[in-house]
Amino acid sequence: MIDLTAQTTFRLPFQAATVIELASLETAATQLQGIDAPALVLAGGSNWIQLDPTFLGTVIRPRLMHCHAEIVQDEVRLRVGAGVLWHQLVMDTLASGWYGLENLALIPGWVGAAPIQNIGAYGVELSSVCTAVLAWDFVTPAAGHVDQRRLCVCLSRFPVQARFHPILHS
Numbered sequence: 001m002i003d004l005t006a007q008t009t010f011r012l013p014f015q016a017a018t019v020i021e022l023a024s025l026e027t028a029a030t031q032l033q034g035i036d037a038p039a040l041v042l043a044g045g046s047n048w049i050q051l052d053p054t055f056l057g058t059v060i061r062p063r064l065m066h067c068h069a070e071i072v073q074d075e076v077r078l079r080v081g082a083g084v085l086w087h088q089l090v091m092d093t094l095a096s097g098w099y100g101l102e103n104l105a106l107i108p109g110w111v112g113a114a115p116i117q118n119i120g121a122y123g124v125e126l127s128s129v130c131t132a133v134l135a136w137d138f139v140t141p142a143a144g145h146v147d148q149r150r151l152c153v154c155l156s157r158f159p160v161q162a163r164f165h166p167i168l169h170s
């Protein structure tokens, strides 16, 4: 068993049979295809309470750290890996003079959790700035984009239960 207790803010006892770390988009599909259910995604662990200390399935840690920016006219489009620290992303955009995420500064956690939680603060929610999420569909299984309209539906239906898991990037 692998001890993950220190990986969550509450530090409740938590051990998993298998842990896989997704390090790049190129290898993630192969890693994800090899997973037998059940599986959980654990990111920064700041919104995580583990009631059962033992999990016999696979815990996925999406440590995808890419960040690509494309400037189209007066708009900046970012493609950011699920493992990037959310607050660091906000700081990096501000340092570049790109505004829009500043109300969401200091929210703990990783980028990949942001659409799952639809993080929000000071009147701004992620859903107002996130246009699409690259998600892994465990049924197909394959990666696919969930656009903003479907994302909003997912968000209002609690996406953890949904078929798409935005493990990869948003």
Ligand SMILES: Cc1cc2nc3c(=O)[nH]c(=O)nc-3n(C[C@H](O)[C@H](O)[C@H](O)COP(=O)(O)OP(=O)(O)OC[C@H]3O[C@@H](n4cnc5c(N)ncnc54)[C@H](O)[C@@H]3O)c2cc1C
Pocket (backbone or CB within 6 Å): 009, 040, 041, 042, 043, 044, 045, 046, 047, 048, 062, 082, 106, 107, 108, 109, 110, 111, 112, 113, 114, 116, 117, 118, 119, 120, 121, 160, 165, 166, 167, 168
């Ligand atoms: C002190 C404090 C202040 C906070 N302030 C705010 C705030 O102002 N606004 C706000 O909205 N939230 C706030 N939060 C909540 C928290 O920051 C967010 O919910 C954040 O998105 C959690 O990110 P995480 O990486 O820690 O996710 P985790 O705790 O690791 O995971 C949370 C859930 O998301 C799922 N998940 C995570 N990543 C992925 C992924 N890539 N793919 C699929 N599922 C995934 C997990 O399975 C789990 O169900 C606060 C939390 C703390 C502790």
